[in-house]
Amino acid sequence: MAELRRGGLLGTKVRLRALERADLEQLRAWVNDPEVMRFSNTLRPISDVEQARWLEAAVSSAHAVWFGIEDARRGQPTLVGTCCLVDIDGVGRKAELRIRIGDPDAWGGGLGTEACQLLVRHAFDALNLERVWLRVFDHNARALRLYQKLGFVVEGTLRRHDFVDGAWRDTVLLGLLREDAVRAAPARARGRRA
Numbered sequence: 399m400a401e402l403r404r405g406g407l408l409g410t411k412v413r414l415r416a417l418e419r420a421d422l423e424q425l426r427a428w429v430n431d432p433e434v435m436r437f438s439n440t441l442r443p444i445s446d447v448e449q450a451r452w453l454e455a456a457v458s459s460a461h462a463v464w465f466g467i468e469d470a471r472r473g474q475p476t477l478v479g480t481c482c483l484v485d486i487d488g489v490g491r492k493a494e495l496r497i498r499i500g501d502p503d504a505w506g507g508g509l510g511t512e513a514c515q516l517l518v519r520h521a522f523d524a525l526n527l528e529r530v531w532l533r534v535f536d537h538n539a540r541a542l543r544l545y546q547k548l549g550f551v552v553e554g555t556l557r558r559h560d561f562v563d564g565a566w567r568d569t570v571l572l573g574l575l576r577e578d579a580v581r582a583a584p585a586r587a588r589g590r591r592a
């Protein structure tokens with residue numbers, strides 16, 4: 399918690415920090431970029447009014463935790479994406495994880511993996527959740543690889559659940575229990591593929 403109060407969750411490549419009003423235009427540029435949104439289901443451009451309303455709702459929700467992902471290696475820390483736990487359920491002790499690295503130049507550099515590791519640790523150690531789950535389109539190979547590397551287990555497939563960019567897609571559901579995360583940790587530390 400002390401780490402959090404100092405302004406974020408710090409890894410070796412990324413820092414997770416609060417989203418600020420100053421991030422609005424960057425966030426909006428990402429959600430309006432077709433390349434970034436290739437693996438999301440967006441059907442129309444997002445206005446500045448809508449983006450501001452979204453941010454207000456996101457940061458003030460009692461059932462969600464949103465972070466900006468900063469590349470901590472650059473001289474000047476730069477916002478490269480967002481991640482969150484939403485639908486936090488204090489009784490069932492679960493939440494849904496979402497992540498977006500908005501700068502395509504930063505894809506494949508390990509930032510998403512570390513951001514998810516920090517977020518998962520936050521979910522289990524600080525929020526005392528028992529389960530983190532997520533959904534991903536079946537053609538998002540990079541995301542699927544990342545989640546399975548962290549110990550997420552495929553729990554089901556919603557067949558032809560979404561129509562994305564002119565094609566039907568299955569949505570894959572993955573879940574990570576507290577014990578799955580513990581089991582996956584030593585493999586990661588040894589640099590092995592899970």
Ligand SMILES: CC(C)(COP(=O)(O)OP(=O)(O)OC[C@H]1O[C@@H](n2cnc3c(N)ncnc32)[C@H](O)[C@@H]1OP(=O)(O)O)[C@@H](O)C(=O)NCCC(=O)NCCS
Binds near residue numbers: 498540
């Ligand atoms: C998905 C996303 C979060 C991943 O973060 P990232 O920083 O790009 O990914 P990382 O570099 O940490 O790890 C990706 C892993 O997938 C692997 N990978 C990359 N491209 C791949 C591909 N086409 N097929 C399979 N694996 C692939 C990488 O090699 C790496 O695995 P490794 O560490 O074993 O080598 C990021 O690319 C992103 O935000 N994309 C756009 C939005 C999105 O898809 N969000 C997720 C929605 S569920």
